[in-house]
Amino acid sequence: MNKNIIKKKIYYHDTDAGGVVYYANYLKYFEEGRTQYFETKGIFTEELLKEGIAFVVAKAEIEYKKPVRYKESIDIITGIEEIRNSSVVFYQEVFKGKNLCCRARIVVVCVNKNMKPIRIPEQIKKLWRALE
Amino acid sequence: MNKNIIKKKIYYHDTDAGGVVYYANYLKYFEEGRTQYFETKGIFTEELLKEGIAFVVAKAEIEYKKPVRYKESIDIITGIEEIRNSSVVFYQEVFKGKNLCCRARIVVVCVNKNMKPIRIPEQIKKLWRALE
Amino acid sequence: MNKNIIKKKIYYHDTDAGGVVYYANYLKYFEEGRTQYFETKGIFTEELLKEGIAFVVAKAEIEYKKPVRYKESIDIITGIEEIRNSSVVFYQEVFKGKNLCCRARIVVVCVNKNMKPIRIPEQIKKLWRALE
């Protein structure tokens, strides 16, 4: 499976008073991972928006395995698990060295201006499938 | 099932450039909902911390149904779905009037100082069960 | 001077690994304070937006006096210090009981669609001045 990796360092604004990365912030890292993954495939979501096509998150399943702390460095890994008619399932992970800290399955749906699911444009499917 | 409701108004800091509440922020509202729920049951997590007992999120399954926008008001609803030996499963929802916007199942695990799962103290289980 | 007060409780998502409220988050509380203050004066910024009028922050001077911690309650106080031709100067404070924790002077400018400063509409000035 083709994957995208981005690196990130943890700052105070990522953490909470428990001394670890706040649980909602992993969804920010996963957003960054998917955006980078789209771009490496030549898919620029802001251009699609002009045509009234958007990709929105419909579902997220997240497992928290190990905490990440201030100043630690993480790898955010993004891959595609499945391409459906109007949605894509991303599989995403956060690693600290060799330790899996968090993993998620994120379902992103292709919608029109009225937020109704539509078929993913064929040229986009092709770009993704080429490297599946 | 016994439930807790808190109300919240959406400000700019809750939203993103898509014009709607950013998908990670629902986890903040759910944190607030669970904390309030704990307190209505007489459970103060900061006191448990002094004894080395913490409740950490191990799993979150979130479904995004309808967007919420700037200045809209939401109800955050929190209930307990299941009490296990060392974890509790919360069922949480965000409503905008009668419209379900987001719902989640959040698994919270009771851990010791070394982040190892431990049995939930019996007096806490009782407090929860009394109103299940 | 006429003032608006809102109360808020501090959750994990407000704090950082230093155990206290993260310094950027006070600007979120101040946004909430100003928005509430506008509304108590009958000024709904989202309606002004339809006419192409927006209020944007041009300057913020913040002093951090005392830390605020998890589960503590704060009062966010908002008042108007000065009304100018195209801007308003807000004076805002965060108190924990009788302790001043943070105070700020925030300059908000009235702009048109092209982000150019314009005179504050006379009916809005009147609403503010009535209670100055």
Add this chain to the structure above:
Amino acid sequence: MNKNIIKKKIYYHDTDAGGVVYYANYLKYFEEGRTQYFETKGIFTEELLKEGIAFVVAKAEIEYKKPVRYKESIDIITGIEEIRNSSVVFYQEVFKGKNLCCRARIVVVCVNKNMKPIRIPEQIKKLWRALE
């Protein structure tokens, strides 16, 4: 004056429903800028914490000049304006290409475990002064 530059790309989580970077988030970028600047000088604040020495923000003066939008790239520039007995004044800017978008003067105070200002340790002053 010696300066540190870091690059950053803007994601949805940085923006608000106004379509631009939320005003509080610049303080996150400035935190990242100062932390990187400390490290390029060989100052690791997490090690100082073990000795009970912390650097906390006491004052921030921020001017917002131009908005930054989704997918745009920014340069975060950090320099030292003045080194005092117990505080350092940072001068920080956010540029989008050649356009200044935001600038700030941030006063960081050296404190002990009781949050009382103390003299900045001499070896740290030296590290900073060497490249002033």
